[in-house]
Amino acid sequence: MNRDTLRQLMPIVTLVVLVVLVAAFQPSFVNPATLLGMASDTATLFVLGMGVTFVIMLGGIDLSIQSVASLASVAVALLITPLGYLAFPVAVLVGALAGLLSGIAHVQLKIPSFIATLAVGGVAAGVALLLADAQAITLGEVERGYVGWITGTSLGIPHEVLIALVVLALGTVVQHYTAFGRYSQAIGAGEPAAHAAGIRVGLHKTIACMLSGAAAGLAGAILAGRLASGSPTLADQLLLPAIAAVIVGGTAITGGVGSVWRTLVGALIITVVRSGMTFLNVDIFIQQSVFGAMLVIAVALTIDRSKIPIVK
Amino acid sequence: MSTAAPAPALQLVGIEKSFPGVKALQDVSITLGVGEVVGLIGENGAGKSTLMRILSGVYQPDAGNIRLHGEDTVLRNAQDAARRGIAMVFQEQSLLPNLTVGQNIYLGAEAQFSRMGIVQWSRLYAAAARQLAKVQVDVDPSTITGDLDFATRQMVELAKAMTLEEAGEGHLVILLDEPTSVLEQADIDILFARVRALKARASFVFVSHRLDEVLALSDRVYVMKDGGVVAELPAAEADTRQLHQLMVGRDRHSEYYREAQQRPFGEKVLLETRGLCAGAHYRDVDLTLHVGEVLGIAGVIGSGRESLCRTLFGFEQPTAGEILLDGAPARIAGPADAVAAGIGYVPRERRNEGLVLFLSVAANMTLASLRRVMRHGMIDHAAEARLAGEWVERLHIRTPSIRALCLNLSGGNQQKIVLAKWMNAHARIIILDHPTRGLDVGAKEEVYDLVRSMSAQGLGVLLIADTLEETIGLCHSIMVMRDGRVTRRFDAPSGAKPRQVDLVEHMV
Numbered sequence: 001m002n003r004d005t006l007r008q009l010m011p012i013v014t015l016v017v018l019v020v021l022v023a024a025f026q027p028s029f030v031n032p033a034t035l036l037g038m039a040s041d042t043a044t045l046f047v048l049g050m051g052v053t054f055v056i057m058l059g060g061i062d063l064s065i066q067s068v069a070s071l072a073s074v075a076v077a078l079l080i081t082p083l084g085y086l087a088f089p090v091a092v093l094v095g096a097l098a099g100l101l102s103g104i105a106h107v108q109l110k111i112p113s114f115i116a117t118l119a120v121g122g123v124a125a126g127v128a129l130l131l132a133d134a135q136a137i138t139l140g141e142v143e144r145g146y147v148g149w150i151t152g153t154s155l156g157i158p159h160e161v162l163i164a165l166v167v168l169a170l171g172t173v174v175q176h177y178t179a180f181g182r183y184s185q186a187i188g189a190g191e192p193a194a195h196a197a198g199i200r201v202g203l204h205k206t207i208a209c210m211l212s213g214a215a216a217g218l219a220g221a222i223l224a225g226r227l228a229s230g231s232p233t234l235a236d237q238l239l240l241p242a243i244a245a246v247i248v249g250g251t252a253i254t255g256g257v258g259s260v261w262r263t264l265v266g267a268l269i270i271t272v273v274r275s276g277m278t279f280l281n282v283d284i285f286i287q288q289s290v291f292g293a294m295l296v297i298a299v300a301l302t303i304d305r306s307k308i309p310i311v312k
Numbered sequence: 313m314s315t316a317a318p319a320p321a322l323q324l325v326g327i328e329k330s331f332p333g334v335k336a337l338q339d340v341s342i343t344l345g346v347g348e349v350v351g352l353i354g355e356n357g358a359g360k361s362t363l364m365r366i367l368s369g370v371y372q373p374d375a376g377n378i379r380l381h382g383e384d385t386v387l388r389n390a391q392d393a394a395r396r397g398i399a400m401v402f403q404e405q406s407l408l409p410n411l412t413v414g415q416n417i418y419l420g421a422e423a424q425f426s427r428m429g430i431v432q433w434s435r436l437y438a439a440a441a442r443q444l445a446k447v448q449v450d451v452d453p454s455t456i457t458g459d460l461d462f463a464t465r466q467m468v469e470l471a472k473a474m475t476l477e478e479a480g481e482g483h484l485v486i487l488l489d490e491p492t493s494v495l496e497q498a499d500i501d502i503l504f505a506r507v508r509a510l511k512a513r514a515s516f517v518f519v520s521h522r523l524d525e526v527l528a529l530s531d532r533v534y535v536m537k538d539g540g541v542v543a544e545l546p547a548a549e550a551d552t553r554q555l556h557q558l559m560v561g562r563d564r565h566s567e568y569y570r571e572a573q574q575r576p577f578g579e580k581v582l583l584e585t586r587g588l589c590a591g592a593h594y595r596d597v598d599l600t601l602h603v604g605e606v607l608g609i610a611g612v613i614g615s616g617r618e619s620l621c622r623t624l625f626g627f628e629q630p631t632a633g634e635i636l637l638d639g640a641p642a643r644i645a646g647p648a649d650a651v652a653a654g655i656g657y658v659p660r661e662r663r664n665e666g667l668v669l670f671l672s673v674a675a676n677m678t679l680a681s682l683r684r685v686m687r688h689g690m691i692d693h694a695a696e697a698r699l700a701g702e703w704v705e706r707l708h709i710r711t712p713s714i715r716a717l718c719l720n721l722s723g724g725n726q727q728k729i730v731l732a733k734w735m736n737a738h739a740r741i742i743i744l745d746h747p748t749r750g751l752d753v754g755a756k757e758e759v760y761d762l763v764r765s766m767s768a769q770g771l772g773v774l775l776i777a778d779t780l781e782e783t784i785g786l787c788h789s790i791m792v793m794r795d796g797r798v799t800r801r802f803d804a805p806s807g808a809k810p811r812q813v814d815l816v817e818h819m820v
Contacts, residue, residue, distance in 0.1 A: 186668045190664070193665050257670070
């Protein structure tokens with residue numbers, strides 16, 4: 001019991017300690033402008049992580065998210081001229097479609113989720129390269145008029161932060177108040193019992209994959225707005241931090257335990273580490289190594305070995 | 313004939329073994345002479361499996377001695393038992409289907425054929441061929457094991473056991489655990505001939521539910537009941553009728569099973585099967601379950617009753633025949649269909665299939681009927697808590713709170729949550745697969761009370777019980793199965809219950 005409580009509190013304690021630590025070396029780190037900047041930096045990462053949280057809670061994994069996000073950014077860049085604002089929902093839909101493909105491969109063809117999503121990620125990356133002719137597509141003056149809802153600020157708060165808050169609210173509702181949210185947790189914690197209770201396990205796994213894909217699509221759209229371009233490699237380097245955000249936040253890689261809020265804390269930890277390294281003049285190239293190490297440590301600390309005696 | 317040789321191959325003296333809440337073995341003493349075949353029989357739960365696990369080193373006895381060839385021995389683990397020449401031939405075979413026969417025979421013992429870490433396969437295969445010759449099986453050791461039929465794999469298993477002859481101390485003790493249950497008669501004859509031929513090099517303990525086979529193969533027979541040996545007799549002087557009598561004969565307290573509360577069941581048919589078949593598991597099963605009826609299925613391992621119940625809940629698909637719900641043909645493609653049709657299933661594997669252990673008491677109770685606590689498409693947590701609280705009170709579930717994880721509750725309380733889940737889902741048909749397994753006496757009685765109250769409410773209950781007394785005590789009607797077929801049906805009205813021996817006759 002006590003150990004469980006400790007485990008639950010660890011991510012938030014880690015976040016606070018990290019902020020204090022960095023602030024001790026660089027007091028300017030905690031001024032409001034820096035913090036708001038960090039919050040908007042976190043938005044994309046959080047949206048990506050929020051989607052994949054459900055897949056991980058179900059006991060699976062989604063490795064396609066960075067390619068799907070890049071594909072969505074390309075879709076936005078190509079479609080914003082003919083479709084205007086409609087380009088953004090289409091991007092989300094493209095993501096959901098990629099998730100559906102993963103879901104079908106995983107559930108209907110009974111392929112482990114990491115292979116199914118790795119493969120679908122490859123497919124998405126290829127399609128993105130093809131559509132964008134392997135180049136970044138920069139948004140023109142007119143097109144930039146459509147991205148104000150991403151890049152602007154209201155009452156001094158960056159819109160990205162507001163978008164992330166809306167996503168957080170939606171994710172919380174889905175998790176706590178819908179049958180899908182409850183079943184995800186049940187399936188992740190004990191699939192045989194969930195199956196024997198009449199829950200359509202395959203259907204909910206597919207929904208989770210689609211949700212993850214849609215979130216990746218939205219993340220891609222946000223990135224496109226933010227960087228005023230779409231590119232087949234736009235979200236590269238985001239897979240590892242996104243998965244790390246989910247796990248560092250305290251969602252168990254073995255499934256059954258997790259929440260959208262934990263992913264928010266995890267994403268903030270990742271951002272603080274990233275910004276902190278910049279503030280402390282740590283070489284930027286070492287970032288991915290740090291995230292990799294954090295992921296290993298987080299899994300090692302949180303994994304419940306009584307649940308999986310054999311690790312493959 | 314009783315061959316009490318000076319130093320028996322194996323002697324068990326006063327073996328005791330307990331598990332939490334259960335005394336599995338009590339003062340068990342068994343002697344196995346050199347070159348002897350000893351039969352071991354008993355009802356499900358009599359303690360045969362526990363005894364075999366002790367003999368193969370998997371369990372340690374709490375008290376008592378094991379003597380091998382006259383010497384006190386401790387079998388630390390399965391490897392230790394094997395080193396001392398005790399081999400086990402399981403019903404569920406231990407061979408890996410993707411390896412060759414030779415690789416399987418020497419799995420884990422390749423070092424003897426290795427030079428500097430490289431296995432010399434030709435030497436291993438030559439040695440494997442010698443083992444196969446001992447049991448007179450004509451199979452190339454380089455054959456992939458999965459390509460062989462079941463009977464041949466069983467013989468390979470025996471050949472694998474024979475490797476211990478060279479590895480250990482010569483004369484072997486081979487434990488045969490239900491080796492015939494899935495074999496055809498011709499293959500059984502071959503297996504028995506091989507066993508007889510091997511008597512010069514090995515002694516055998518033969519566990520089976522088929523009494524005629526036990527009598528045919530064994531020199532002596534031990535009968536077990538409730539964790540103890542109740543009889544030991546030469547096979548030549550025994551007959552199956554006598555063994556049936558010895559296997560049963562416990563007193564059944566009608567009060568314990570709430571027999572006074574048993575009421576006649578209704579006319580309306582809830583569930584019916586016609587000519588239901590599932591491959592090798594069961595054939596031509598006709599079953600009728602009425603409103604308020606508790607229908608018991610009696611049978612030993614391999615009777616097909618478990619598989620039948622899993623078919624009715626949609627885990628398995630029948631290969632022929634039909635299932636009717638309320639008189640209309642129904643297709644149950646999966647548990648979701650079964651639940652939608654008002655069927656509930658209380659599985660034997662409670663901690664795996666019955667409950668999501670890492671989910672709260674309340675969430676488990678509403679798992680099969682979440683819609684009941686949803687308002688406008690959202691889970692109403694307050695309503696869920698209220699409902700769960702009501703069940704906790706009604707079924708006297710002892711839990712710190714409805715938000716506590718099921719993981720930490722006792723077996724009896726866990727089982728009550730499983731039952732609450734199905735009553736909450738308004739299931740009309742409940743399949744109980746060993747509902748009292750592992751429960752203490754008090755918890756068992758509470759389950760019996762619930763079965764009676766479900767029956768009184770008009771639910772149809774299909775019961776696979778842990779013991780025959782439970783089947784007879786709780787049920788209105790009993791269907792006996794043997795080797796996948798229904799062999800007999802009994803009415804079991806209160807006050808005119810069949811005797812255990814009547815059932816056993818048709819079970820084994």
